[in-house]
Amino acid sequence: MSTLKNVAIVGATGAVGAEMIRCLEERGFPVGQLTLLASARSAGKKLKFKGEDITIQELTPDSFQGIDIALFSAGGGISRDFAPHAVKAGAVVVDNSSAFRMDPDVPLVVPEINATDVKTHQGIIANPNCTTAISLMALYPLHQAFGVTRIWASSYQAVSGTGAQAIEELANQSREWAGQNRAWDAAKLDSKPHVYPHQIAFNAIPQVDSFLDSGYTKEEMKMENEGRKIMHHPDFRASVTCVRVPVFRAHSIAISAEFEMPVTVEAARAVLSKAPGLDVIDDPANKQYPLALDIAGRDNCAVGRLRMDCALDNGLAFWVVGDQLLKGAALNAVQIAECL
Secondary structure (H helix, E strand, O other), rough: OOOEEEEEOOOOHHHHHHHHHHHHHHHOOEEEEEEEEEEEHHOOOOOEEEEEEOEEEHHHHHOOOOOOOEEEEOOOOHHHHHHHHHHHHOEEEOOOOOOOOOOOOOOOHHHHHHHHHHHOOOOOOEEEHHHHHHHHHHHHHHHHHOOOOEEEEEEOHHHHOOOHHHHHHHHHHHHHHOOOOOOOHHHHOOOOOOOOOOOOOOOEEEOOOEEEEOOHHHHHHHHHHHHHHOOOOOOOOOEEEEEEEEOOOEEEEEEEEEEEEOOOOOHHHHHHHHOOOEEEEEHHHHHHHHHHHHHHOOOOOOOOEEEEOOOOOOOEEEEHHHOOOOOOOOHHHHHHHHHO
16 A cells, blocks of 8 residues: 555544544554545634644535545544545545445444455445444354354444443433432432433433334444445344443344354354454353453454353354444444555
8 A cells, every 4th residue: 555545534523433543543544635524613623643743624515525434433424425526536435334235235333244345336335234244253253154044133233333422411310329329229310311312321212213113223234234245145034132232332132143154163263264354252151252351442343252052943042242433433443444
């Protein structure tokens, strides 16, 4: 990657935007000029890149002149409105929102799985849903070896996946409980939640995103729909329950997968130990398995709790954890840029 590229980050002041800046620097991406774009209220502020102050500019339709790669992380509405302007100006857009993921003309890419799909882009490349990307880091190598047919999964999703206000809500609720010196069995607070429909501190909310007529949420259906597209596996089926939990950072997913071919724990562990971007932490006798606290801030995802699924033929159960701000968002976007 010796040729310098002019890069823009849309949504530079957000949690994912900050990680994109860090990933570009830490991975030595050949940035010629870095342009940081955000809303008018953030314009004029400064962020550091390679020790230099970069002034944030207001996002406008004319922001992309001379830009080679534009990394978007500012929500689907912003992507739909401004990505066409970036493409028209000659930039390739890597979009972190859901705006273009299921567009048949837009590749949906996890570089460890389908990097060659980048070649088919027509100006826009989509980043997957964070839970989907983290899950597939472990599931896809197993699919290559044993042929996955369907999965049942439950996610345990950190509040930072919702954004800065959700992080603050969990922190504030935790402080409120501690300040009142409440007993463990009286953890329900008097203050009303703002970000989530229910109190998130000391709770688990079985709703991520809005509900569909089927009873599943949009977030839950992304695993099946996006998984089919990324793995080039149109018959893949996934029944998922997504749960928001009082964890600040890193998503965890419990998966039971059924395969076409017989699978053993030993064979699965051998496959997973060779998978790029994935660490195997699987020593339950010594209480060693992936933990959100340990995986937060790490580029690699981690898998553990490998065991034969006692309710399925050719079934394997496992637990996978990943930092949703990194592999679930910023890191994956920068890796796509590296593919470009």
